[in-house]
Amino acid sequence: MAIVRTTCNQAVRPLTATFGSRGWSVGGCALDDLVDRFGSPLYVMDEATIVSAASAFVLGLRSAYPGPSEILYASKALCNTGINRLIHELGLGTEVVSGGELATALAAGIPADRIVFQGNAKSPDEIDLGLEAGVGRFMVDNLDEIEALQARAAASGRQARILLRINPGIEAHTHEFIRTGHVQSKFGIRPGAALDYALERLEASRNLEFMGLQLHVGSQIFDITPFLEAADVGLDLAAELAGRNLPVRELDLGGGLGVAYTEADDPPSIADLTAAVGKAVAQGCERRGLPLPKLMLEPGRAIVATAGCTVYQVVAEKRTHERQSLLVDGGMADNPRPALYDAVYSCDPVAGRMGNRGDAPSGAESTWTVAGKACEEGDVLVKEATLPSVGGKRRLVLWTTGAYCFSMASNYNRLVRPAMVVVGDGQADLVRERESFEDLLAHDRLPLRFISPSPRPDLASP
Numbered sequence: 001m002a003i004v005r006t007t008c009n010q011a012v013r014p015l016t017a018t019f020g021s022r023g024w025s026v027g028g029c030a031l032d033d034l035v036d037r038f039g040s041p042l043y044v045m046d047e048a049t050i051v052s053a054a055s056a057f058v059l060g061l062r063s064a065y066p067g068p069s070e071i072l073y074a075s076k077a078l079c080n081t082g083i084n085r086l087i088h089e090l091g092l093g094t095e096v097v098s099g100g101e102l103a104t105a106l107a108a109g110i111p112a113d114r115i116v117f118q119g120n121a122k123s124p125d126e127i128d129l130g131l132e133a134g135v136g137r138f139m140v141d142n143l144d145e146i147e148a149l150q151a152r153a154a155a156s157g158r159q160a161r162i163l164l165r166i167n168p169g170i171e172a173h174t175h176e177f178i179r180t181g182h183v184q185s186k187f188g189i190r191p192g193a194a195l196d197y198a199l200e201r202l203e204a205s206r207n208l209e210f211m212g213l214q215l216h217v218g219s220q221i222f223d224i225t226p227f228l229e230a231a232d233v234g235l236d237l238a239a240e241l242a243g244r245n246l247p248v249r250e251l252d253l254g255g256g257l258g259v260a261y262t263e264a265d266d267p268p269s270i271a272d273l274t275a276a277v278g279k280a281v282a283q284g285c286e287r288r289g290l291p292l293p294k295l296m297l298e299p300g301r302a303i304v305a306t307a308g309c310t311v312y313q314v315v316a317e318k319r320t321h322e323r324q325s326l327l328v329d330g331g332m333a334d335n336p337r338p339a340l341y342d343a344v345y346s347c348d349p350v351a352g353r354m355g356n357r358g359d360a361p362s363g364a365e366s367t368w369t370v371a372g373k374a375c376e377e378g379d380v381l382v383k384e385a386t387l388p389s390v391g392g393k394r395r396l397v398l399w400t401t402g403a404y405c406f407s408m409a410s411n412y413n414r415l416v417r418p419a420m421v422v423v424g425d426g427q428a429d430l431v432r433e434r435e436s437f438e439d440l441l442a443h444d445r446l447p448l449r450f451i452s453p454s455p456r457p458d459l460a461s462p
């Protein structure tokens with residue numbers, strides 16, 4: 001598939017988003033038509049933007065780095081069999097962090113040896129699942145995991161290949177909830193005594209094979225420097241381990257590249273990141289006299305965020321003296337990021353705005369709060385959006401919702417999770433059905449003893 005553009009993360013909208021007489025379209029499909037067909041709210045994923053971003057990672061690292069390389073899709077960003085498979089077909093491996101994500105990757109038909117099993121608190125069952133499936137690598141986060149993995153691998157007569165997750169002690173400038181490389185982070189093993197002990201245990205573990213190191217510094221990062229610092233920490237450790245006859249054959253610098261959620265955001269492009277990291281690792285190896293390890297990156301957000309948008313039905317317009325709000329038929333249940341991280345999103349009326357995009361109908365623009373339908377004051381998708389009055393029957397599109405929206409969605413207020421379609425060349429394919437009330441009720445159990453033939457006497461009304 002062709003690469004459309006390597007700097008797609010500078011844009012807030014998908015690469016194929018266009019505005020015309022039918023309002024906003026993505027992938028050649030009018031958003032209005034998609035909602036008529038699949039219902040609202042609706043997650044829409046643009047295939048061309050995913051292809052562009054995934055290919056930019058694979059080809060960018062391949063051209064910048066003279067050694068072997070692999071891009072792993074961090075499937076926590078958007079985990080679905082259709083999406084996982086589409087990305088795998090572009091040459092990427094898959095990173096999973098739980099039994100559920102592993103089951104999804106396997107159901108998508110991804111070969112187990114292209115799956116890396118991350119996760120800082122894997123349960124014994126999850127370890128067994130990974131061993132049985134034969135995942136390519138276990139990413140080990142802590143010392144107890146080494147013991148557990150060795151015991152379970154020995155019990156089932158299997159071998160496991162290991163990458164150790166290092167806490168590199170790097171401060172990346174991003175929201176504190178998604179910084180993971182700093183010294184107080186719950187993730188990874190600190191270099192020094194803890195790492196020495198981990199390596200000793202690994203050497204003594206007959207069923208485990210040490211392959212290398214992983215260093216992930218955080219998410220939604222707008223600066224390439226922390227990635228280069230992580231590369232330096234990783235290569236310094238690799239040099240030290242080479243002296244102890246423990247070659248670091250693989251170096252994984254994690255995910256974390258940021259994307260633009262508003263026009264004001266200006267993250268580095270995928271090409272900038274892969275070029276800088278590829279060059280830094282190659283030069284760093286040369287300086288230290290190290291053979292080139294296999295270089296890996298684990299992007300999630302940068303592959304799917306910009307490709308996605310969510311279309312909502314506006315249910316009502318509400319005006320008070322203090323503010324005017326558009327109330328939509330979704331919100332924090334399908335996108336908890338504004339409530340959780342103060343995340344800021346851009347939106348447009350599906351039918352367009354007055355004045356700035358040609359022939360769109362509707363009134364003069366003013367400032368609106370876009371609020372969701374959950375019984376929660378904090379359920380606000382956009383605090384201040386400059387929009388025309390769209391009227392109670394119109395639709396709104398929130399851009400850049402491809403990452404960490406569906407994957408973090410909930411059934412709060414017993415709202416059903418929306419459907420998801422992948423669009424391209426005028427075609428829309430359903431990759432996730434809208435949940436039904438039957439789905440919601442499927443796991444409830446009503447014990448018979450709760451159902452009394454008559455009201456309990458002591459509680460009967462006087």
Ligand code: LLP
Nearest residue numbers: 074216219220255256257298299300301404
């Ligand atoms: N690798 C590791 C070890 C990770 O922990 C993560 C993300 C990634 C890769 C992928 O990072 P990305 O390229 O997507 O930034 N829910 C938060 C983001 C949490 C990220 C967790 N780890 C949000 O909505 O912003």
